[in-house]
Amino acid sequence: MIYTVRPGDTLFAIAQRYQTSVERLRQINQLTTDQLKPGQVLQVKVEEAALDTIRHRVLAGESLYSIARKYGLSVTELKQLNPLASSNLRIGQELTVKNVATPGSEAIFYHTVPRERLFPALPNDTNSLYRNW
Numbered sequence: 001m002i003y004t005v006r007p008g009d010t011l012f013a014i015a016q017r018y019q020t021s022v023e024r025l026r027q028i029n030q031l032t033t034d035q036l037k038p039g040q041v042l043q044v045k046v047e048e049a050a051l052d053t054i055r056h057r058v059l060a061g062e063s064l065y066s067i068a069r070k071y072g073l074s075v076t077e078l079k080q081l082n083p084l085a086s087s088n089l090r091i092g093q094e095l096t097v098k099n100v101a102t103p104g105s106e107a108i109f110y111h112t113v114p115r116e117r118l119f120p121a122l123p124n125d126t127n128s129l130y131r132n133w
Helices: 011-017 022-029 048-052 064-070 075-081
Strands: 002-004 041-043 053-057 094-098
Touching: 011 022, 011 075, 022 041, 064 075, 064 094, 075 094
Parallel strands: none
Antiparallel strands: 002 041, 053 094
């Protein structure tokens, strides 16, 4: 895979983003220094684990917390996937997140039961009605 260096990128951040090591990036790209220049092109060998991540573009009103929750992550995990200078996000900023649609991952679905299908609970009732089914 080809990666174009952006302002503020470091070898460490790129290695984390693509789940590889700084040493491997140096070796693949024959780098003798850690200095990167915006626009510089790097080869990145994407490991199988990196395929479990996707990019999320920040929308108006989103926060680290809301994005983490959307993808089933903690804020700490989201920060580990994205070396951020601060917790402030910009609209249009891209973040790496776990792909919730990967095979074998668990999905949470919510189902709303219509009010007319609900049964009232009695005090101290431990769902005995349902235990007999």
